[in-house]
Amino acid sequence: MAFVKRLFGWLILGPVAVVALALAVANRTLVTLSWNPFERSDGIEMPLFVVAFVMFALGALAGGFAVWMAQGRWRREAKTHRAEVRLLSGELAQMRSDPALPSAR
Template identity: 50%
Template sequence: MLNRVVLVVVVVPVAVVLIALAVANRTPAAFTLDPFNPGNGALTVELPLFVLLFVSLAIGLVLGSVATWLRQGRYRREAREKRREVQNLLQQTRPPAGGEDAGTGVPATRG
């Protein structure tokens, strides 16, 4: 139910705005990587403006995701260490599988 609400409240309006933006900005715009010589044809590309906007949005999303992933590395490392610690503690509390009493190394007697 919550997924449907998010879809209707967030995704649909964003999609409508992006489609309107794409339709309104179909004319080619020059994008150059050489700010000192904008007429340099080797470093200039002409694309519709909405393509340039979508590409910049995608690059921003990727860079933001990478930055977030890198910043959260210490928390992932801490979670791995805690998981190992829990596994070690669980192994210490479980009785041995060989039928021996815990900690003595003597076979268990059946009576």
């Protein structure tokens, strides 16, 4: 199963890496990145592919953070359920070891 996952990952990530490399090679033109829309002189120049990759990375991080925040409720519930299972497992082990109680095996 792990081999299939690894193969599937390479079949997906391989072409994505080739496309990203082609994008980087095709977009080497310098662009000016400026925070002031009225003054073009103050800004930094960098290749277009760097801007694109940075924006992609920031978007992936923002999306991951949004999903992580949205799943907070489920993580809290899982944590309380794990604690409850731990408590009940301990109680069951104690009941099974008590000779005075009828057999619960």
